[in-house]
Amino acid sequence: MDQSSPSTTLSIAVRVWRGSARGGSFDTFAVPQQPSQTILDVVTWIQRHADASLSYRFACRVGMCGSCAMMVNGIPRWTCRTHVNKVMRNNSLTIEPLRNLPVIKDLACDMTEFFDKWKQAEGHFHGSRTRHDGVARLSPNSPQRRVADAATECINCAICYASCDVVDWNRDYLGPAALNRAWSLQNDERDVAGARRLAAVGGDAGCHQCHSQQGCATYCPNELNPTASIAGLKRMVMKAYVKGDLPTRGDGEHA
Amino acid sequence: MLEMRLYLAQRISAAIIAPLVLIHLGMMIYAIQGGLDAAEILARTRGSFWWAANYGLFVVAVAVHAAIGLRNVLREWFALRGLMLATLAWASFALLLISGLRAVGAVVLL
Numbered sequence: 625m626d627q628s629s630p631s632t633t634l635s636i637a638v639r640v641w642r643g644s645a646r647g648g649s650f651d652t653f654a655v656p657q658q659p660s661q662t663i664l665d666v667v668t669w670i671q672r673h674a675d676a677s678l679s680y681r682f683a684c685r686v687g688m689c690g691s692c693a694m695m696v697n698g699i700p701r702w703t704c705r706t707h708v709n710k711v712m713r714n715n716s717l718t719i720e721p722l723r724n725l726p727v728i729k730d731l732a733c734d735m736t737e738f739f740d741k742w743k744q745a746e747g748h749f750h751g752s753r754t755r756h757d758g759v760a761r762l763s764p765n766s767p768q769r770r771v772a773d774a775a776t777e778c779i780n781c782a783i784c785y786a787s788c789d790v791v792d793w794n795r796d797y798l799g800p801a802a803l804n805r806a807w808s809l810q811n812d813e814r815d816v817a818g819a820r821r822l823a824a825v826g827g828d829a830g831c832h833q834c835h836s837q838q839g840c841a842t843y844c845p846n847e848l849n850p851t852a853s854i855a856g857l858k859r860m861v862m863k864a865y866v867k868g869d870l871p872t873r874g875d876g877e878h879a
Numbered sequence: 880m881l882e883m884r885l886y887l888a889q890r891i892s893a894a895i896i897a898p899l900v901l902i903h904l905g906m907m908i909y910a911i912q913g914g915l916d917a918a919e920i921l922a923r924t925r926g927s928f929w930w931a932a933n934y935g936l937f938v939v940a941v942a943v944h945a946a947i948g949l950r951n952v953l954r955e956w957f958a959l960r961g962l963m964l965a966t967l968a969w970a971s972f973a974l975l976l977i978s979g980l981r982a983v984g985a986v987v988l989l
Contacts, residue, residue: 790955793954793956794954794955827880827882827883828881828882828883829882830882830883832883832886861883862883862887865880865883865887870880
C-alpha cells in the first residue's frame with residue numbers, strides 16, 4: 625500500500641487505521657509534504673491519490689461543523705485546523721478513528737451514542753414562550769448569562785468524549801459534551817426544565833462520575849472547559865438534593 | 880441516584896477526615912514530648928473520652944471514604960457491577976471499621 629512520492633518533495637510516513645467494528649490494522653502511505661498542510665489535507669490526499677476506498681468524515685473544513693475529529697498520534701484533534709508541522713513526530717503521523725466511539729469504517733465513527741447522550745442529559749432547550757410572546761430580553765452581561773455563554777460554543781466534535789477516561793471505563797457515562805450542554809442550559813434564564821434536567825444529569829451515569837481529570841478541557845479545540853461545567857452541575861444537583869428539590873428518575877444503571 | 884449519594888457521603892467523610900488529620904499530626908508531636916514510650920502514651924490514652932471520640936470518628940469517616948473509593952476503582956477498572964461490587968465494597972467498609980475500632984479500643988479501654 626506504500627505510495628511513492630516525487631523525489632523533490634519531502635514526504636510524510638502516514639499510518640492510517642483501516643477496518644470496521646470487527647477490527648482492523650494500519651496501512652502506511654507516503655504523503656507529499658506541503659506548506660500549511662492540515663491533517664485533513666493529508667487524509668484527503670490519501671483518498672484522492674493513493675486509496676479511494678479510505679472512509680472518513682468532514683464537512684466545513686474551517687473548524688465549525690465538528691465532523692472531522694480523529695486521533696492524531698494518539699491525541700484527539702480537529703483535523704481541519706491541525707497543522708501537520710505542529711503534530712508530526714520524526715516525519716511520521718498515526719491517524720486513527722476517535723477513541724470511545726464504535727467505528728463504522730476506517731476513520732469514520734458512529735456518533736449515535738454521543739448524540740443519544742445529549743438527549744439523555746436533556747440537552748435541548750425547553751422554553752415557555754410561544755411565537756406570540758415576542759423575543760425574550762436578556763442582558764449579555766448578567767453573571768448567569770456569562771456562565772451560559774462560556775459553555776455554549778460546543779461544535780459537537782466529540783473530542784472531549786474521546787479524551788475522557790471515565791467514558792472508557794463506564795460506557796453509560798453521559799460524557800463531557802452532553803453535561804457541558806446541560807450546564808449551559810441550566811444557566812439559560814429562558815429555560816424552564818431545570819429540575820428535570822438536574823434529575824437527568826444527577827443519575828447513576830451522570831455528572832458525579834467525573835473525576836475532574838480535565839482531558840476534555842485540555843483537548844477541546846474551542847477551549848471550553850467541560851470539567852468546570854460538570855463541577856457546576858455537581859454543586860447544583862447536590863444543593864437540589866439536600867433541599868429535597870431533586871425529582872427522582874428511574875433511569876440509569878444500578879451498581 | 881445511588882452514585883450521587885455515595886459521592887455526597889465521600890465528600891462529607893473527606894470534610895470530617897481533613898481536620899482530624901491535622902489534630903492527629905498535632906497530637907503526635909504533643910504525645911512524644913516525654914519520649915516515645917508505649918507505657919507513657921497508654922497512660923494518657925487509656926480512659927480518655929476525647930481520644931476515643933477523635934479517633935473513633937476518624938475510623939468511621941475513613942471506613943466510609945475509603946470503601947467508596949475502592950468501590951469506584953473496582954467499578955471502573957474491573958467493570959464489577961451488582962452483587963459482587965456491593966459485597967466487596969461492604970466488605971472493605973467492614974474490614975476498615977472493625978480493624979480501626981479494634982485499634983482504638985486497644986489504646987483507650989482500660
